[in-house]
Amino acid sequence: MSARIAVLGLGEAGSTFARSLAVHTAVTGWDPFAAAEVEGVRLAASGEEAVADADAVLAFTTAAHSADALTTTIAAAPRAAVHADFATAAPVAKVELADRAAAAGIRFADAAIMAPVRKGADRTPVLLSGDAEATADLRAILRDAGYLVEVLDGPAGTSAARKLLRSMLVKGLTGVMVESLRAAEAQGLSDWFAEHLVETLAGLDRPTLAGLLDGTRQHSGRRIEEMEAAAEMAEATGGRADIARAVAEVLRSVATDGVPDGGRL
Amino acid sequence: MSARIAVLGLGEAGSTFARSLAVHTAVTGWDPFAAAEVEGVRLAASGEEAVADADAVLAFTTAAHSADALTTTIAAAPRAAVHADFATAAPVAKVELADRAAAAGIRFADAAIMAPVRKGADRTPVLLSGDAEATADLRAILRDAGYLVEVLDGPAGTSAARKLLRSMLVKGLTGVMVESLRAAEAQGLSDWFAEHLVETLAGLDRPTLAGLLDGTRQHSGRRIEEMEAAAEMAEATGGRADIARAVAEVLRSVATDGVPDGGRL
Incomplete structure (x- = not known):
């Protein structure tokens, strides 16, 4: 699988994921605050630029900025792109994002990181739920980079609850x-x-x-x-x-x- | 050491301690609610009768009844008896009890059980603080019965804080x-x-x-x-x-x- 990936948010989790994914595929990153280089990752000048040709957008924001990240994807990403929201938020908030994404033709995945993301650690367990094709695509991408991915049989919000x-x-x-x-x-x-x-x-x-x-x-x-x-x-x-x-x-x-x-x- | 021991309160902790101490020395027990026999322990008809000839009184009550137990000891135990209060209470409450005991010529020890008291388990760790002679006497009594006793260098309340x-x-x-x-x-x-x-x-x-x-x-x-x-x-x-x-x-x-x-x- 050689998907083009955009990572929005390059804090601890975002930069760890971006770095490990960049070993296997093309990764573009964007963060309004983090100007620091991330090894192997092309830094974009804006969120819209980062997602412009992405097959998958991985959003690592706090819950308060999840909606903004999805807005960026809806505004600029190709239709049928996968938007994976890694924020820790209430299930009901994930359902709202999923509905907005679906209405815009974007496939949504609710992603949850289930252990501390240590620097460079790539055996981090990740739970995925939501659109079946979207979670299957994401699983393939993340597994290539060594993540321990489990897809849950449930809508967006299922991972968030756990x-x-x-x-x-x-x-x-x-x-x-x-x-x-x-x-x-x-x-x-x-x-x-x-x-x-x-x-x-x-x-x-x-x-x-x-x-x-x-x-x-x-x-x-x-x-x-x-x-x-x-x-x-x-x-x-x-x-x-x-x-x-x-x-x-x-x-x-x-x-x-x-x-x-x-x-x- | 063959001290005469009174145990006030025969709930889970009190009855466990009474039973294990009775293997080594004479133990009299009293509890206003527990009529059940405790192996090897003579049941008294009142708290006063239980403590009447005791060298050491071990009180296993809730914090709300600690003062009542001490009142019983002050009323009926020989002077120079040791009163050990095993209730879990704020250090300041232990200090008040110690002061009352001292004024009445009773030696006070603040005792704390530092692990679950399982039925028949006698390797339970106990911390003691307060009057130096009182804690030394109690340590000898409890060690004979297999308890892991540590005497802390501090006044009543020191065990309670831990x-x-x-x-x-x-x-x-x-x-x-x-x-x-x-x-x-x-x-x-x-x-x-x-x-x-x-x-x-x-x-x-x-x-x-x-x-x-x-x-x-x-x-x-x-x-x-x-x-x-x-x-x-x-x-x-x-x-x-x-x-x-x-x-x-x-x-x-x-x-x-x-x-x-x-x-x-």
Whole structure:
């Protein structure tokens, strides 16, 4: 496959994809802010120029700029080009983009990157959903460059839902780390806590995770008090406890809404 | 060491400790709600009777009942008895208990259980702080029964602070799991997400954890949008997003307050 590819947005993800795709095929890049060269990639003077002869446009923008990127593709790309939106956005937003693309004769794919894009790493897992031909074409392009591509049987928004669930998990965990490390710092316990955190999190396995859910089922009442005590401790030194307070709310809801089935874990 | 021990509160933790201590020494237990036998433990008719000749009183109550347990010890235990409070509470609450105990001639220890107490498990790590003689005596008692005891060089509240930081981490993670598993269920993605969750969390190591903090430092702006999109998705199906919203707040605070030093990880 020797598709002409345009990459809109040359931040961390965009430049990584552009560089790895350029080893196999012609890639034109454009970014309103990034003037830096990307190895093997021809830089265009405008988005419209970048997409003018593209078979596939890969848009790596934030959700706020997804619509602008699609506007560029609709304005200047050949009809029947594939527009792949890699932004992390709500499924409903992906559906809106897909509808706009379809009305303009552009084939739309909802793409989600499911692991951190490390510099030069090309074994990154990517989920695709949307137009069947568009996702098949994109899969071929991305696989040539070494990406681990899975096409989901579903409309635009299907990949986005999985990506956002992953975000709730990974960014949620990260938020918990940031808040608790800050509280530890305020207690003069940074060194001890950083080690405890690594030991605890690096030691997680399936039975331990299932045990956390079971424990929540049994002890949610006591844990509400525990999280409130933790929040008081953090706030007593002028710190924040947004997440600890939110966890207390979630624990309160267990009485009425239960705990999701841990048996699956 | 053949101390006479009273255990107040025979829930999961209290009964586990009482049972394992009773293998080595005389243990009297009392619980206003639990009438169930605990192997090897003499059940008293009242808290006062339980502590009447105790060298050490181990109180396993919720934070809300810690003061009641100490009142029982002050009312009926021999002077110079050790009162160990195992409740998970704010450090300031432990300091108040220690002051009350000291005024009454009772030696106080702030005790924290640092891992789930599984049925019959006796390798549970316990942190002790407070009166030096009291913590030394308690350490001897608990070590005889197989507990992994660490005495911290600090007043009452020192153990509690570490325990609450652990709670922020472990219950925070559990809250994230509950909220994201619920959202997955609402999207019809329970099975996929449960597997993804286990793979992601069971695969954590020190570099990955440090990478999560580094990524937050670099991309907090984009991640605020991401968490808001995730919250919208969860709420669109009538679900909750307390933690996702709180994580967005924490990410907002990164611009002014920074990210705790990930270098220590």
